[in-house]
Amino acid sequence: MGRRPCCAKEGLNRGAWTALEDKILAAYIRAHGEGKWRNLPKRAGLKRCGKSCRLRWLNYLRPDIKRxxxxxxxxxxxxxxxxxxxxxxxxxxxxxxxxxxxxxxxxxxxxxxxxxxxxxxxxxSPPAQQSSLSxxxxxxxTVEPKKGEPLAPKPSQAAATPPHVFRTKAIRCTKVLIPALTSPNEHHSFNSSTAIDPAEPQAIQSDQDKGNLEVHRGTEELHETCAGDSDFFSLSCNEFQACSHEYAEGEHNFNNSTCMGPDQSPYFDEAMFKDWTSNYCLEERANLDLESLAFLLDSQEWP
DNA sequence: AAAACGCTCAACCGCATGCGG
DNA sequence: CCCGCATGCGGTTGAGCGTTT
Structure with a gap:
């Protein structure tokens, strides 16, 4: 049984977009907004696949794209x-x-x-076995394994991999629970999803309120990924700190006291921080240091 | 001048994921 | 919980253009 195609391909234009098509698509999206990509071509009068329209908009026509x-x-x-x-x-x-x-x-x-x-x-010293890049x-x-391949790098790859690169499969942390700490001043509470996928912090608060240690899917995967690599979090933090610090020293206004804080950095999505700041745990601990995350990995409380 | 080669990037493809019914 | 749909994502392709021979 074959996969259902995203759209009927008969009679559709393919390949490079014409100026007219661009104009029609841009005008339609300006008028009706993004979304409903599957139906968009028909409604806009374009002989294109919805996916193609979405891609064209996101990669080329969007007004905020920097050239x-x-x-x-x-x-x-x-x-x-x-x-x-x-x-x-x-x-x-x-x-x-x-x-x-x-x-x-x-x-x-x-x-x-x-x-x-x-x-x-x-x-x-010895060049990698891989032939030259043509x-x-x-x-x-790619540095990522192909689908179905193990996440761990092959021995030859591992030897050639800089120690600071950790290979991840794309993981999405949907909810993460933090163990209730004896004293909020002893450790920084940490939302690990912010380190991995900061776009989805909403679930944290309610779960935290319960005071349970509950590990959700994303965390389990994260934990698995990090198993045997206990400096995962500190590495992440150091990378971000290095990054932040560097930009703070330059023309950009980074706040180097936090790894990823809701500051004015031009390199972080404003909307992302808007959501973050609605999270009390981040408000209260705006200066949390991600290095403190390492304790999570050492914790015996993980299931 | 022209053929061969190399590079870039827009576009396509298939799978993954989230979500609502 | 299951299923189907819509969308997102990363890998791959190929046209077009520039450079080299």
């Missing part, structure tokens, strides 16, 4: 975020205003991966 070359600051940020997050382009893009995941992915595959490769070769489509440059 032009990636700046050095942006490049450095991409590298750092990639070290931290792996090939999770949408998460990386979410922290670089005006850039799309597709753009960052392309930039990484065409430019940064080569730089990283060159650095690796330069710094390591065209991106001929040689995959």
């Amino acid at each position: 032009g070359n990636i700046s050095n600051d942006e490049e450095e940020l991409i590298v750092r975020l990639h070290n931290l997050l792996g090939n999770r382009w949408s998460l990386i893009a979410g922290r670089i205003p005006g850039r799309t995941d597709n753009e960052i992915k392309n930039y990484w595959n065409t430019t940064l991966a080569k730089k990283a490769k060159a650095q690796k070769i330069h710094s390591s 065209r991106s489509r001929n040689k995959k440059m």
Whole structure:
């Protein structure tokens, strides 16, 4: 039984978008808003697949998209975020205003991966077994395992992997519960979902209120991912701190006292922090230090 | 001048995930 | 809880353009 196609493909335009199509799509979305992508082409009078419309809008037509070359600051940020997050382009893009995941992915595959490769070769004695990078489509440059493959890097990969890169499968922490601490001053309470997927903090408060230690799906996966790598959290934190600190010193106004705080950083999504700040635990502990997260991994209370 | 080669990036594809009925 | 739909995501492809031979 085959998969149902996202849309009937007969009679639909494919390939590059024309100026007219762009105009129609942009006008329609301005008038009706985003969403309902499947029906959008029909209603807008476009002979395109809904997915195609969505992609075109998100990657090209959206008004807040930044054009032009990636700046050095942006490049450095991409590298750092990639070290931290792996090939999770949408998460990386979410922290670089005006850039799309597709753009960052392309930039990484065409430019940064080569730089990283060159650095690796330069710094390591025997070259990796992998043949030289030619065209991106001929040689995959991903750091993530393909679907169905184990998460752990192969031995040859592991040897070539910088120690600060941890390989993750995209995980989404939906709810995380924090053990009730004896004294709120002893440890910083931590919402691990903020370290991994800050976009979804809502569930924390209610569960915290219960004072239970309950580990939800995302946390279990996270814990699993981190098993044997006890500096997972501190590493994440250090990366972010390094990142934050650097930008604080530069032209950007980073608050270097927190790993990811609701500050004025231009590299973090404002809406994201808007949600965060509605969470009492973050309000009360706005200066929480993610390094304190390490205690969660050492805790014997994990199931 | 032109063929071959290499690079970039928009677009496509299939799977994963969330959500509502 | 299950199922189907809508959307999001990351990997991959190929057209088009620039550079080299």
